[in-house]
Amino acid sequence: MPSPGRLHLITDTRPGRDPLAVVDAALSVAGSELVVQVRVTDDADDRTAYELAVEVARRCADVGATCLVNDRLHLALAVGAAGGHVGARDLPVDAARRVLGPDAVLGATARDPETGTAAVAAGASYLGVGPCHATSTKDGLPAPIGPEGIRRVASAVPVPVIAIGGITAERVPALLAAGAYGVAVVGAVANATDPARATADLLTAISAVPPPPSLDWGPSPGFAPWRGSPTSGRGAGAAGW
Numbered sequence: 001m002p003s004p005g006r007l008h009l010i011t012d013t014r015p016g017r018d019p020l021a022v023v024d025a026a027l028s029v030a031g032s033e034l035v036v037q038v039r040v041t042d043d044a045d046d047r048t049a050y051e052l053a054v055e056v057a058r059r060c061a062d063v064g065a066t067c068l069v070n071d072r073l074h075l076a077l078a079v080g081a082a083g084g085h086v087g088a089r090d091l092p093v094d095a096a097r098r099v100l101g102p103d104a105v106l107g108a109t110a111r112d113p114e115t116g117t118a119a120v121a122a123g124a125s126y127l128g129v130g131p132c133h134a135t136s137t138k139d140g141l142p143a144p145i146g147p148e149g150i151r152r153v154a155s156a157v158p159v160p161v162i163a164i165g166g167i168t169a170e171r172v173p174a175l176l177a178a179g180a181y182g183v184a185v186v187g188a189v190a191n192a193t194d195p196a197r198a199t200a201d202l203l204t205a206i207s208a209v210p211p212p213p214s215l216d217w218g219p220s221p222g223f224a225p226w227r228g229s230p231t232s233g234r235g236a237g238a239a240g241w
């Protein structure tokens with residue numbers, strides 16, 4: 001199985017931004033190494049979200065990158081994304097897994113080891129863990145957990161931990177040293193005067209630290225409540241990683 005993506009770019013939801021221009025710049029540098037998560041504001045209608053997801057999925061497919069959709073799993077299915085990401089106010093992880101099917105990538109947010117362990121048991125392929133540092137692109141988050149918070153979760157689960165929140169290239173080494181497999185960013189790329197260069201800097205920082213050697217990148221062994229269900233065989237496009 002190819003290794004999973006270590007650099008996740010989340011589309012910028014702030015007003016007046018051009019998320020596709022940022023995605024294009026990042027893909028031009030990272031190509032198939034990039035995971036792009038389509039994220040829109042909660043009040044965006046499904047048509048708007050779908051149209052963005054179609055464009056991102058097409059761009060990812062063109063270069064062999066991975067497209068995930070945040071929250072709205074029906075859109076992940078509709079655009080043939082590799083999977084989706086859910087958090088505490090979204091579908092529960094087991095339900096999300098039933099929607100997406102067994103082969104999809106399914107990320108779940110975890111801010112502590114207990115939540116992370118439960119999410120993996122329920123079918124999460126990876127965990128988004130944060131906020132690691134203060135962020136200016138999302139409101140209402142708890143206090144930053146720092147590298148130590150990453151270490152607590154990463155040491156408790158057998159799946160990749162993707163660190164999120166206030167990530168910069170300079171902060172990557174400490175997070176990977178704490179056990180993160182990779183990082184997810186908005187501002188580090190979207191706020192940069194040269195988003196392609198910022199992407200390259202993040203990739204350089206990530207690739208300096210080899211990934212932990214023995215990580216699963218799929219639902220936990222033995223977790224397969226969808227097998228034999230009417231949804232069997234359906235779901236988001238095969239992840240391929």
Ligand SMILES: Cc1ncc(COP(=O)(O)OP(=O)(O)O)c(N)n1
Binds near residue numbers: 085086087109162
């Ligand atoms: C990689 C990654 N980690 C965490 C999140 C946050 O998801 P969630 O807690 O559901 O919050 P919203 O992004 O939906 O506002 C994420 N999207 N990606």
Ligand SMILES: Cc1nc(C(=O)O)sc1CCOP(=O)(O)O
Binds near residue numbers: 134136137164165188
């Ligand atoms: C979408 C999101 N979720 C977070 C969480 O901790 O759950 S932090 C975050 C925003 C990350 O943006 P930036 O890289 O600009 O800090």
Ligand SMILES: [Mg+2]
Binds near residue numbers: 089
């Ligand atoms: Mg969510």
